[in-house]
Amino acid sequence: MDFTPTEHQTLLRETLRKLLERECPAALVRAHVDDPGVHEPLWTHLREYVALGTGPATDCCLALEETGHAAAPGPFLATVGLYTPLTGDETPGTVAIAGSAGEWLPNDEPVKTFVLEADRVERIAVVCPGPAVAVIERPGPERLRPVATVDFSRRVFELDTTGLALEARPLERGAFDRWRARAYASIAAEMVGTARRILGMALDHARHRHQFGVPIGSFQAIQHKLADMSLALERATAAVHYAAMTVDAGHPDLLRAAHAAKAAAGDAARRILKDGIQIHGGIGYTWEHDLHLYLRRATADEYLLGTTGWHLDRLADLLFA
Amino acid sequence: MRLAWGPQDEAFRAELVAFLDEHTPPEARAGADFMGEYSGDEIVPQWLRDWQATLFDHGWMIPGYPPELGGRNCTPVQTLIYLETMAERRVPRSGHFPGYAIVTPSLLEYGDDAQRALAPAAARGDTVWCIGMSEPDAGSDLAGLKTRAELRGDHFVVNGQKVWTSYAQIADKCFCYVRTDPAAPKHKGISVLIIDMDSPGIEVRPLTHITRKADFAEVFFTDVVVPRENLVGPLNGGWAITQGSLAHERAGLWVEGVARFEQTVGALVELARRTGRDRDPVARRRIAAAYELATSLRALGYKGFASYAQGSSAPEHSYMKLATSEAGKAAFELGMELCGAYGAVTDPDRGQEAGRWVTSFFVSFANTIAGGSSEIQRNIVAQRVLGLPRG
Numbered sequence: 001m002d003f004t005p006t007e008h009q010t011l012l013r014e015t016l017r018k019l020l021e022r023e024c025p026a027a028l029v030r031a032h033v034d035d036p037g038v039h040e041p042l043w044t045h046l047r048e049y050v051a052l053g054t055g056p057a058t059d060c061c062l063a064l065e066e067t068g069h070a071a072a073p074g075p076f077l078a079t080v081g082l083y084t085p086l087t088g089d090e091t092p093g094t095v096a097i098a099g100s101a102g103e104w105l106p107n108d109e110p111v112k113t114f115v116l117e118a119d120r121v122e123r124i125a126v127v128c129p130g131p132a133v134a135v136i137e138r139p140g141p142e143r144l145r146p147v148a149t150v151d152f153s154r155r156v157f158e159l160d161t162t163g164l165a166l167e168a169r170p171l172e173r174g175a176f177d178r179w180r181a182r183a184y185a186s187i188a189a190e191m192v193g194t195a196r197r198i199l200g201m202a203l204d205h206a207r208h209r210h211q212f213g214v215p216i217g218s219f220q221a222i223q224h225k226l227a228d229m230s231l232a233l234e235r236a237t238a239a240v241h242y243a244a245m246t247v248d249a250g251h252p253d254l255l256r257a258a259h260a261a262k263a264a265a266g267d268a269a270r271r272i273l274k275d276g277i278q279i280h281g282g283i284g285y286t287w288e289h290d291l292h293l294y295l296r297r298a299t300a301d302e303y304l305l306g307t308t309g310w311h312l313d314r315l316a317d318l319l320f321a
Numbered sequence: 322m323r324l325a326w327g328p329q330d331e332a333f334r335a336e337l338v339a340f341l342d343e344h345t346p347p348e349a350r351a352g353a354d355f356m357g358e359y360s361g362d363e364i365v366p367q368w369l370r371d372w373q374a375t376l377f378d379h380g381w382m383i384p385g386y387p388p389e390l391g392g393r394n395c396t397p398v399q400t401l402i403y404l405e406t407m408a409e410r411r412v413p414r415s416g417h418f419p420g421y422a423i424v425t426p427s428l429l430e431y432g433d434d435a436q437r438a439l440a441p442a443a444a445r446g447d448t449v450w451c452i453g454m455s456e457p458d459a460g461s462d463l464a465g466l467k468t469r470a471e472l473r474g475d476h477f478v479v480n481g482q483k484v485w486t487s488y489a490q491i492a493d494k495c496f497c498y499v500r501t502d503p504a505a506p507k508h509k510g511i512s513v514l515i516i517d518m519d520s521p522g523i524e525v526r527p528l529t530h531i532t533r534k535a536d537f538a539e540v541f542f543t544d545v546v547v548p549r550e551n552l553v554g555p556l557n558g559g560w561a562i563t564q565g566s567l568a569h570e571r572a573g574l575w576v577e578g579v580a581r582f583e584q585t586v587g588a589l590v591e592l593a594r595r596t597g598r599d600r601d602p603v604a605r606r607r608i609a610a611a612y613e614l615a616t617s618l619r620a621l622g623y624k625g626f627a628s629y630a631q632g633s634s635a636p637e638h639s640y641m642k643l644a645t646s647e648a649g650k651a652a653f654e655l656g657m658e659l660c661g662a663y664g665a666v667t668d669p670d671r672g673q674e675a676g677r678w679v680t681s682f683f684v685s686f687a688n689t690i691a692g693g694s695s696e697i698q699r700n701i702v703a704q705r706v707l708g709l710p711r712g
């Protein structure tokens with residue numbers, strides 16, 4: 001198993017990192033709380049990367065770590081992580097699959113939940129039982145109900161397909177599983193990116209905040225928290241890269257690897273967000289401090305595309321099959 | 322990033338597998354159970370000594386070394402494949418790790434010509450070595466060691482005590498850390514001596530492990546005379562040598578820990594099936610979490626290896642000892658929990674697998690203490706990897 005990134009991958013990551021530093025500072029994520037329109041200049045840049053959705057999952061996940069790190073608003077994940085890999089279409093899009101229970105598996109309920117960024121894409125792929133996929137043009141607001149979550153950087157909708165003529169094209173089981181695995185790895189990649197952002201902020205604070213005449217980062221209780229946070233993050237990041245590699249190789253282990261990656265990312269994100277704010281103390285509890293922008297994203301992502309517990313349960317189903 | 326290694330490396334694996342198929346002794350095929358202890362009374366059974374020599378003679382003991390040191394000059398990737406294959410097949414390399422894993426590389430790096438000449442026998446296992454580091458008042462704080470070696474002309478005189486010394490009862494030689502300058506700051510007054518264990522003035526008192534199945538020892542030194550030429554490296558330069566273990570294998574040392582952990586997770590699945598707990602959603606979720614941990618730790622090990630092979634430092638490896646030792650302990654605990662009321666039963670005719678889970682749980686206590694405790698590992702991660710200030 002060779003984890004060495006190719007030159008192309010290193011370049012991709014660095015280019016995106018610089019782009020996002022410039023185009024997606026915390027101020028933009030904050031402005032997006034009240035004005036969703038502010039993401040548009042960023043999207044014109046990120047749109048140039050939608051071909052990642054049809055390329056290798058490894059490249060795509062490296063890119064998504066960067067958008068997660070920036071908590072980038074907009075339909076980038078929805079397009080390159082979900083829509084494009086499912087349809088092969090590079091038009092901005094999203095995928096509708098979960099029903100009222102919020103479980104991301106095919107079902108025949110007409111109202112689809114947790115549809116990411118549905119009002120800012122051009123097309124929506126509706127996954128139907130079979131599994132089968134029907135692509136529709138984005139409908140008007142009468143069919144889209146925004147659902148508020150704790151995260152202001154990502155927009156979530158319910159899509160009502162009642163009465164729509166869905167021309168569903170059947171999907172092979174293997175292709176569907178591969179798509180799912182890729183989708184789990186994709187959101188997990190964003191999550192480890194966001195967790196890395198929070199860990200970075202906590203480390204910075206630990207180095208610069210002084211109490212009792214010394215940096216708080218010299219206290220062992222804080223050091224050990226940070227060591228465990230960092231271990232959880234490195235582990236989850238490696239699990240995401242492994243999952244992406246199994247998708248690219250069409251390896252028989254790909255679903256197990258993807259469930260493991262999403263669960264590892266969920267665990268790491270939860271630990272890092274909780275200890276991350278603890279290390280910040282009172283300043284982290286303020287609206288003015290940027291920390292909460294990332295805590296919000298990390299908190300909400302754990303519930304998308306299956307919770308940590310759900311992924312562990314599916315992994316158990318495979319282990320005990 | 323890709324899953325497969327190149328064709329040359331896969332050919333290397335095939336050659337190793339063919340060798341193992343042909344030569345692995347039946348005792349090793351039966352396998353150590355997953356906690357890595359062999360039944361029988363001998364500390365190191367004869368078949369295992371013979372096997373180490375066979376590996377050495379065929380260039381499969383430390384494959385990254387040249388043939389005269391039991392290797393075949395293989396690449397780092399091939400060393401990783403070697404460690405991976407041995408661990409997957411649960412084939413041991415040796416029954417006494419200090420000689421080949423710590424002493425051999427240290428002698429090669431720091432020894433003079435005469436000392437380097439001791440390396441092949443250490444790697445082949447012909448000479449059994451023990452490591453004298455820990456003392457009653459110097460464990461995690463190794464630099465606090467007090468065993469005194471006074472230089473008197475052409476020899477040292479050693480007085481003091483070591484403790485927890487593994488293999489001391491059967492060792493021919495001790496790679497011993499001693500204080501040669503009591504006046505210097507504590508890291509700067511330490512030297513390493515090669516001490517023959519049959520020297521007059523050495524007393525070895527066995528100390529039984531918590532499991533009662535194995536021993537380490539206390540070693541007492543009273544006016545032990547050690548020739549000056551047995552000093553390894555510079556006088557008072559011993560601290561640097563504490564860092565020297567198999568440098569080129571360090572990037573792969575995690576492999577065995579991860580492989581054992583994966584085998585434990587596989588055994589948990591079987592155990593749950595046997596005990597009917599495979600229908601218990603809580604147990605299923607916890608086993609899946611252990612599997613997730615195994616998957617992510619293996620990936621983390623390989624990711625670190627990739628940075629190492631590219632010549633960068635690999636912070637990933639600082640995490641591996643901490644993570645695998647803690648993960649193992651938790652997995653054995655889960656196994657005990659799956660045994661229900663029989664969790665603590667060791668009676669071979671009752672409960673599960675003759676108390677394998679609770680026994681392994683006890684054995685696993687050592688892994689988070691020895692070789693740098695989990696707390697020390699976290700200090701290292703915080704200070705050396707994350708760059709936080711010392712307290």
Ligand SMILES: Cc1cc2nc3c(=O)[nH]c(=O)nc-3n(C[C@H](O)[C@H](O)[C@H](O)COP(=O)(O)OP(=O)(O)OC[C@H]3O[C@@H](n4cnc5c(N)ncnc54)[C@H](O)[C@@H]3O)c2cc1C
Nearest residue numbers: 452453454455460461485486487687690691692693694696
């Ligand atoms: C099975 C086994 C085999 C061994 N074999 C050998 C051998 O062959 N040769 C040899 O020399 N030694 C050997 N050892 C000894 C081993 O290296 C020591 O036990 C280890 O270094 C810990 O030292 P200690 O036991 O004195 O514990 P201590 O250092 O006293 O630690 C006690 C507790 O305090 C914690 N602690 C200590 N310092 C800190 C700190 N700075 N921050 C936070 N917590 C801290 C530790 O984590 C631990 O929880 C062996 C030990 C075992 C269990």
